[in-house]
Amino acid sequence: METILTMQQMVKRSGVEASALRYYESLGLITAERSTGGQRRFPRSMLRRVAFIVFAQRVGLSLDEIGRELARLPTGRVPKGEDWSRLSATWVSRIDERISxxxxxxxxxxxxxxxxCLSLDQCALSNPDDRAGRLGPGPRYWLRNRTMSGLRSK
Ligand code: FES
Known part of the structure; x- marks a missing residue:
């Protein structure tokens, strides 16, 4: 029988605010039973899901993406270490993207x-999805600006 945690225990052990936990639950990322008084009761295994959510957000995954990742976990049993490792295997490329x-x-x-200016076409800060990445490695708009227009000579 899996240990059951109250909201207060979940907050304390996960370090995540109750409001965020309620939000994750509303999105179906975590689940909780209800006590007879209507209070949330979390299976202890939800702590690992919360940790996964926190890590995945830091890596840059959206909550939609995190939901799709969590849906790949086996149902009907508590996921094992290898189940979690399979999910995070794709994170290396995401981290590399973030570094770039x-x-x-x-x-x-x-x-x-x-x-x-925050120009959508030219600004590195306004190009968070790396549209310029299709042009090649490095700061493409920047390199183009420097070599073609000379607008940003130092
Ligand atoms: S703010 Fe002008 S290029 Fe970034």
Whole structure:
């Protein structure tokens, strides 16, 4: 029989606010039974799901994506370590994407702070989805700006 946790215990052990836990539950990312008084009662295994959600958000997954990932877990039993490892196996590429994005932002930071245009076509800060990434590695709009228009010469 799995240990059952109250909301207060979940908050304390997960470090996640009750409002966030209620939100995750409303999205179906975690589940809770109700006591006779209507209070949430979480199976202890929900702690691992909450940790997964927190980590996945830090990696950059949206809540929709996290929901799709969690749906890949086996049902009818508490997921094992290898089940969780299978989900996080794809995160390496996401982390690499984030590193590339942050490097691009870092490269454009000085000029963007002095510029302020936030151009959707040209600005590294306004290009969070890395549309320019299709053009090749590195800060493509930036490189193009420097080589074609000379607008951002240092
Ligand atoms: S704010 Fe102008 S290029 Fe980023």
């Amino acid at each position: 994005e942050l490097e691009r932002l870092k490269a454009g930071l000085d000029d963007c702070i002095s510029c302020g």
